[in-house]
Amino acid sequence: MDANKPIVTLIKMTTRVPSFFLSLFLFKAFFSFAALASQAQSNNADIPKELVVAARGMPEIWAEQVGKQSCDRYKLPEQHDLTRGFYESLIACRALKAAGIDTRFKFIAPPSHARAIRMVEEGKVDLLSESAWLSDSNPELVYISDAVVREGRFVKGLYALKGHPILASETPEQDYKNYRAITVEFWHHDKQALKSITDNIVYTAQHNRAHEMLLAGRADYTLYKFAEQENLETNVEGVPVLPVQGIKVALPGSRHFLVNAQKPYADNLTKALNKGLMILREEQDIEDFLGVSPTAVEDWILLNP
Template sequence: MNRRRNQLSQKRQYLWAKNLLSSWLFGLVLASTGHTQSISIEGLIKPQQHQRAETQQHVLKVAVHKSKALWQAATATQACYEYQPPVQHNLTRGFLEVMILCRALHTAGAEFKIEIVDTPSHARAIRMVESGAADILGETTWLRNANPNEVLISSAVIRLGKLEKGLYTKAEHPAQQQVQDAQSVQGLRGITVDFWKTDRKALEDITPLSYSAAAFDNLHNMLVAGRADFTLFKFPQSQDLSIDIHGQRYLPLKGVKVQLMGTRHFLIDKQHLQAELILQAINQGLEQLHQTMDVEDFIGSAPLWVRDWQVLNNAFTESSK
């Protein structure tokens, strides 16, 4: 990682001269006007009444887990900040969070072009930002996963207590025929991915029979083989709440859910030449978005039709202490 970081640092030093003038102008205008309503990624703050300067649009490399094809389809005929998901869908949270990232930058007046970098896993996406191979983590991560020595951390995208998951079993699992409560769930075997530490904590809170898998495919295989009964999945925006994975249909145990502890954030490569400007734009945009729309509902972290289900753990209460 250090070797990669050194190589990227040398490249950035080469590009520094190209960016120096715009960064200097940013500081000059900021100091003289104090204006923060329209931020340009080039480092220029341009009041809305001023004519747009002819400047080259910067490219931001945004690392996301397997979302490039969705991004390309969604932005083929419209700007990313104009995208609206269908009423019912099973889109990934990472893809929808990139759309929130786009909206935040646009809302703050930032000039940019997003280039999606597909990654094989969420952990790999984080490592790419830490090493400088990507500029921004486009899917949010828990605060505990962020290394402040390597990255800048945005304000909360998904706020405390707003992310909930269902207890999903195979559609044909016998537990689907029974009414579930906190006591009955303790007799079921739960499984999650080892790296998903917040999910692991929620799982351990609701059953003593909790297991972890090295990767998502391993988790799926154990459920299919009957070596575990349920896992925690994000609720899709569909009335039956079903999820299909490699031909296997999963359903949530009706009436029960968990609440995940913590907040989720975007990460920015700390060594990026304009990291502070990017962070400022994202935070400014997020603040406005949280005032004008339901960000968590857009991302699909808690569908309206499951909000009266019983929370089996007390994550939000504990986090508030």
């Protein structure tokens, strides 16, 4: 037996081992790359064809307005003053369509907005399509979309009863200080906006009490979203009110869609919403569409710039 044969065999083995591991590494790298490429190509494939969505009062309104037609084909009626929740749900649906996601909304109607947020946090629905303030959103429990309503773009008017002297003021940007505002105690953003322009504020625990306070003369005006009517008239619990002409206030903060973080498609759904919002924003002023920053009051004096 050749005495040098074991040495030759050992040399051959040591040269083969690195080649084996190199081949194994390349094999794994190839299939990892292929898997990543496949995942990238089907990034939204796992978003279901039907999403369970929370928004107050939406099942009836959506069925009446949109029905079975695709939301991107729906046209608003000429005379419309629908809820902001409907407009926002329409934006959420159209954003997903714009991002190439073909899905339907199955609406659940929670009793309150706070309950709707909890339903998303507890994993009971896929999406909150009635936007929430960023300050009310818990990033540890939900995925948060890009801003639907951007910082400073949610403006409200100072609404008073018809015939109130504040409506006839020629210098409303000064005269409003002589009157008393009213808002709901737990509407923190309205409260903060009012506090930035006046100290003369009274609070109520319930929204439906505001009109009673106005009628009783215990308050003069309240903050309200500008209406779609030509004269911007709206009503507070059935009582017609008009905005003080020429002035407005901006609510602090931004508003966002919330996504159930417990779903395996949560990340993809959030990315699709963000992509769609970006596309829609290139085509239209979303805040104007939602009625929170209408072009009709674009040139009005902002009391809290």
